[in-house]
Amino acid sequence: MRRVAYYKGCLASLSAKELDSSTKALAPMVGLELVELESVTCCGAGDIHEAEPDYYLHLNARILAYAEATGCDMLMTVCNVCTLNLRQANFMLQGDEELLARVNENLASVGVPAYSGKVDVRHFLWEIAEGEGYEALKQVAHRGLKGLKVAPFYGCQILRPSKIMGFEDPDRPWSLERIIEACGGEAVDYPAKVKCCGFPIIAAREETALGELIQPVEQAIEAGADVMVTPCPLCHLSLDAWQQKLEASTGRAFKMPVLHLAQLVGVAAGLEEAELKFKRHIVDPRPALERLEV
C-alpha cells in the first residue's frame, strides 16, 4: 500500500460526491492508501489564478504544505483543473528559491507549516495508467466491461500545457484508452476527446461554451459510444448536466451517459451503487450498463 495525500477538490466535496466515494472505494484496490487532507481550500480553479494570481500561488502552496505535512511524497488529485493549478504552482516554487522563501514566510505568518518543494502532484489517472497501479488495475478489473464501447474524454488541463503536465503526448494521449482496454472495454476514437468541454466559461458565456460542448457529445455518439468517461469532475458536470441544455438548444436527444474515471474502473472492479452513486447523474448511466448487470 502506498500512502498518498489525497486532495479531492471542490466538486468531489459537493456536486460530484460520487467521484469522491468511488475514488475512496477504488484506491485501496489499486494499492493506494489515501490520506485525506482536511485543512485545505479550493485550488482557485484558474479563476483565482486570473483574479488574484499571487493569492492563487499562496493558496496552492498552502495545500502543498499540508500535503507535505502528512509525510507523503505525492499529492493525488482527481480533477484536471486542480492538477494544473497545483502542478503549476509547484513548479513556480520549485524553480525559484527566492519565491519559495517569500511564500514560506507568508505561510508561517498565518500559521501554516513550511513547504520544501518536495511533493509531486499527480492525477489518479496517471497512477493507474502505468506502473504498479496499472498492474493492480488489471487484477481488480476482473468483472470486466464486456466490450462496452467507451468514449474517453480527456479535456484540457490534464494534457496541456504539456511542459507542466508532462505525462503523455497531448495530441496523442493513450492513458484513458489503456485503462478502458484493461477493464475489458472498447475505446472509441474521435477528434474532440482532447478538446475543451466549455466548462470554465459555461456560466459567463453559455452560448460559446455549449458550442464547444456539443463537439465531444456529438462525436462520441457518432463513434458509437455507449458511455463517455472523463478524469475531470468539471468536464463531467459540463458533459452530464449541461447536456440537457444542448438538447434544448438543438432539439435533439443525446442521452449520453458520462462516467467519472473512478466509476468506470469501479464498475469493472465490482463496486456497488452505494459507492458509484449513479443516481446522482443527470443522464442515468445504468441503462447503458445494464448488460453488465451492475
Place this chain on the structure above:
Amino acid sequence: MKVGLKIWRYDSATGDRALREYEIEAPEEATLLDCLDIVKDRHDGSLAYRKSCRMMICGSCGMRMDGAAVLACKTRMYDIAQEGRVPVISAMGNLPIVKDLVVDMDPFWSKFKAMWPWLEPGYDRPDDGREYRISQERMNVIHKEALCINCGCCVSECNAMESDPEFLGPQALAKGMRFVGDPRDGATVERLERYNREHGIWDCTRCYFCNERCPKGVDPRDAIAKLGAESIRLGIDRDMGAKHAKWFVRSTETTGWLREEELIPKTQGYVSAIKQLKFGASLARHGKVRPVPIPHVARDVNEARNLRKVVQEQDREGALGIVQGERALARLAHGGGAESLEEIYARPGAAPRPFLPGDAEGGAVSPPGAGGSAGGASSAGEGSAQGQGSLTQADVTPGKEPTRKRGGE
C-alpha cells in the same frame, strides 16, 4: 531519406478539396518546409504555401501537421520519416482557406488592429530627449508577449474561437498585454475596458491549446490571465467572467471551498439567474445542488483568509503575480545547465577545450560571469516521453536531446 506526406489540397475557385500523397527524397536535416519545397519544385508546382525566413522568426509558414498547428520551418522530419509515419498536412484552422495551405489572414489582422496595437505614451515622457529609464526587471513583465511573431498557430486551434468566431483570440490579446504591461503606455484603463468587452478576455475557455502550440514560448493563455488580473486589480470587473473569477476568491476566504450553488447567481446576477431555475431544479433532483445551501466550511479557513490579507499588502498584485513565476516555469522549457564547465568539457565526445595560441593548452581564459550555473533541471521536467508532440509544437522538450541528426551534404 524518404519522406511521405499527405497534403490537403484546396482550390477556392472551384471549392475542390483533395488529399494527395507525395513521396519524396529529402536530406536528413530537412524540415517540413524543405519537404514542401521539394514537392513544389519536383512534383507539383501548383502547391501553395507561405514561406520566407525558414528560421522561425517571420511567422509565414504556420500550418497543421496531423491536426496540430506548427511552423513548417521548425518541424524536422527525420524522426517522423524514421517511424515511417506519413503525416497529414493541412491549412491552419479558424481562418478561411485561400488555396492549399494558404489561409486568409485578414480576420487575424483585424483582431490584431482592434487591440490598439501601438504604444500610447503616458504623461511621464522623458523630457531630456532621451529614452525612458526603465529597469530590465520591469520590462521583463512583457518579455514573453514581445516574442510573438504573429504566425497564427495559437489562433488555429483556439477552442473558444471555433465556437465564437468573433473572439479576439490568443494572439490579439497577447499583443494587448504587451501594451498593458508596458510601463511606458498611458492607456491601460482604456485598453482594459476595451479588452473586457463581449468577445474579449472573458471568452477564453482555458483550453491551453495556444500555450501548447505557440512556437515561440509566448504562452498567450497566461497573457490573457494577466489581462484578467490587471482588470480586476483596477476594478474593471463588470463582465460576468470577472464576477465568476471573483466569486472563487470570495469563496476561498469565507468557506474555503467553492460555494458552487451560488456561482451562477453571483456570475450572472440574481435576476438573470432566475431563468436558470428550471435547470437548477433538475440539478437539485440529483443532489448536484441543495435546495438550501448550508456553507460547507473547510477546516482552518481563517488561514486562507489571513493569507489573502498578507499577500494583498505585498507588491505582487495583478499580473505581477503571474510574472513572478515565469522564470521558474521557463526552466521547465529550457532545461540543461546543471553541470559545471569542467564537467561539460569532460563529457564523452566533447569538442576540445578552447585555448589561445601561445597559452598553455587548457589554459583558456575565463570570461566574466562564466561557469556552469544553477540551471534548473527540474525533477518533473521530462516532457512528453511518449510521443513527438511537444518536440515539434511547443518549446524544445525539457531535458531531451535536441531533435538531432546532423545531415551531411
Place this chain on the structure above:
Amino acid sequence: MIAKHDVLVVGAGCAGMRAAIEAYDAGADVAMISKLHPTRSHSGAAEGGINAALGNAAEDNAEIHAYDTVKGSDYLGDQDAIEVFAEEAPGDIVQLENWGAFFSRREDGKLAQRPFGAAGSPRTVYAADITGHVLIQVLWEQVCKRDIPVYEEFFAWQLVEHEDRCQGVICWDLLHGGLKTVGGKTVVLATGGAGRQYRVTTNAYACTGDGMAMALHAGLPLKDMEFMQFHPTTLYPTGILLTEGCRGEGAYLINKDGERFMKHYAPNALELASRDVVSRSEQTEIDEGRGIEGSVLLDMRHLGAERIIERLPGSRELSMVYAGVDPIYDPVPVRPGAHYHMGGIETDNDGATEMTGLYAAGECACVSIHGANRLGGNSLMETITFGRRAGRSAAEWALSHTTVEVPEAAERDADARLRELLDREDGERPWKLRDELGTSMLENFAVFRREEQMAKQIEIIEGLRERYPNVYVEDKGEVFNSDLTQAIELGNMLDTALCMVTAGLVRKESRGAHARPHDYPTRDDENFLHHSITRWKDGGVELSKSEVRFTKWEPQERKY
C-alpha cells in the same frame, strides 16, 4: 491603374515601413506594396543589434562611430553619408524607444549597448537576440497607428517610367491573381537584398533582389555590387544566421584542435574583428584542413547555461533545431555564408536615385555607408536613418507635384510579357536554374575570389540567362501562384548576379569583402579607390566607375 498615391513604398521591412511612416508624418498620402505581410519581412530576422553612439555603456560619439564605419568599409564608404548616418543615428534610436521598442536595458534603466565587431566602443543597442523582430514589430505598430494602407502580397515587377519620371509600379496580385498597377508621384524602393543567389545564405526565400532588378531594368545604376558580405557564423549545413551577439557575449571561434585561431589573424580584436576578416580567417582554417566537415566551431560552453538562456535564447534554439546541437554542451558548427549586399541602387544621402521620383533605402540601396564591408549593427541603423530620409524627401517631392499618369501601353506590354511566361507549356523548371546559380555562386564568387573562377562564373550566369526564356510555370491558376512569382524572382537574381561578378572581375585588388589572395592580395588605392557602377544596356552589363566622397579620413592600412 487600381489606385494612386503621393508616395508608394515598395517593400515593408524596416526601411520601407520607416519611409512610409515618415512620408505619412510629412503629410503625404502614402501606401506600401509588399510581396509579404510587413511583419514577415527579413529585417525581422536580424538578431544582434543596431548601432548608435549613445554612449550609455562607455564613452562614445558620432565621430568615433563614423570613423569605425569608414575604416570598416575599407575606405570605400562615402564619408559625407557616413557622417550624416552617425550623427542622426542616436536620435533615431531614441525615437524607436519612445515608440515602444522593446530594447534590453542597463541597470540604470537606460538602453543597454553591447560590443560588436570592429567597433571602438560598445555601441550596439539590442533586444536579446531578436533585435530585428523588435524593430519590425514597433514599426508595424506605428504603421497600424497611422492606418497606412498596405497592398499586401503584391509582387512588384516593373517600374513605370513616364515623362522622365517614375510614376508607379506594376505588380502581380499574389492572393487574387492578375496584374495590378499602383500609381505614385514618387516611389521608394526598399526591397532588401538578394542573398538567395547563393546556396548557403542567411537570407530568407524572399531575398531575391527584386528592387535592384527593377531599377536595373529601368536603366538605373547599381553601385558596388561585387561586395557581398559573408557572415562568419552561419549554421552548418543550412546557412541560418547565428548572431554576432554570440561573439559579443564572449563566444570563441575554435578549429578542430580547440585553438582560438583568430589570434593569428586579428591578435587584438580576436573574435570581434570585422566580419570580412573573421570570414576569411575561418575560410583559411577550413581550406587548410583545420575545420570539421567544412566548418569551424563557435564555442559558447564557457558562457554557462544561465547566460546563454538569458542573452542568447534564440541562437540556442536555432542551433538545437537546425544543427542538432545544444550550445550549452557542444560547440556549434559554423561557416561563412552569404549575408548582405553592401552594393545596390545608387542613391544620394536623401535616397534619391538618378530617376526623378524614384528613391531607394535599406539593403537594396547603396548610399554608400558600408563601402567594401559593413559593420555588424550598421545595417539595421541604416534602414531607419536612411529609410526616414528617403521617406521625407519622397514626400516633399510628391507634395509639390500633382499628376500621376500611367500609359496604358505600359500595362499592356507588361501583361503580354507576363502571359507569355504564364502560358509557356514546356521547357525547364526554374528550380534547376536556381540551384545551379546558388551552387556556382558559392563556388566561384564567395569569400575568396580568383580571376579564372569569376570568368567562369560569368559564363555560367550567361548560360543560365540563355536558358531562362525557356523556363515554364506549372501552376496556371490565378490564386496564390507562387510558382509564377518564383520564376520572376529567378530572373531578378540572374541579372543582379551578373552585375556582381562582372564588377568583381575587373576589381583587381583585395578590399573588404572582395578578397583575391591569390592574384591581388592587397588593396590598391591608386587604381581602385572608386565605386563600381553597373548598368543594364542592350541585354548586358555596362561597367563604369564613380568617385568616393571623402571628408576627413585619409585611407590607411586596416588592422584589427
